Amino acid sequence: MFSKLKLPKNTNKMGETPIMNEKNVFPEILNKHMTPKGKWAQIVVINGNLKYIHDDEPEKILVADKNHSIVIEPERYHHVILDGNVEFKVEFYKVPENLENFDDKASRPGENFL
Template sequence: MTEENVFPDILKNHMAPKNKLGYLVVRKGELNYVWEDEEDKVYTVDSNHPLVIYPERYHRVILTGAVEFKVEFYRYDDEIIVDKTALRPGENFIK
């Protein structure tokens, strides 16, 4: 996608589906990205800094100029976690 043919819904508040991760990759230029639950933090995504989009978390893309980018989606199954009761230090820092 580019700034000229971007899907309009990407620029609105939306979320990735359950059990799918998005991977935002910028080929040329840069754009901004905001998690709706952290509106005071704006992430700049460029060719050196892709971004993982977590499922079921509201977000939006903000175009800042000429850009070429894509979003890849990857399905994962949370049932593959062998021991859901295992100790996972730092887990409470993850939102």
């Protein structure tokens, strides 16, 4: 299952992790964590694939590959599962402060999953 969630409009890229793989992945990514308020993230897979799980919906396992990135909402617990060879990075974005409370319906569909 792939995610349909898109980054909100007007986000600004703040940075990104180095390219990681199954051997050098930051351990925090594999455990329950969340992005802070007002910050979004996007998992970009370069080779292979990985699984992404929202901890409040563990039965919905999303897959990311080079054609399907995963956008991560602020303040929602999640973790990643690696089960093979993969290369990926995580990009970080911020919504400008004057837009943080703006609910962009076009960027946040009511149903985030296929």
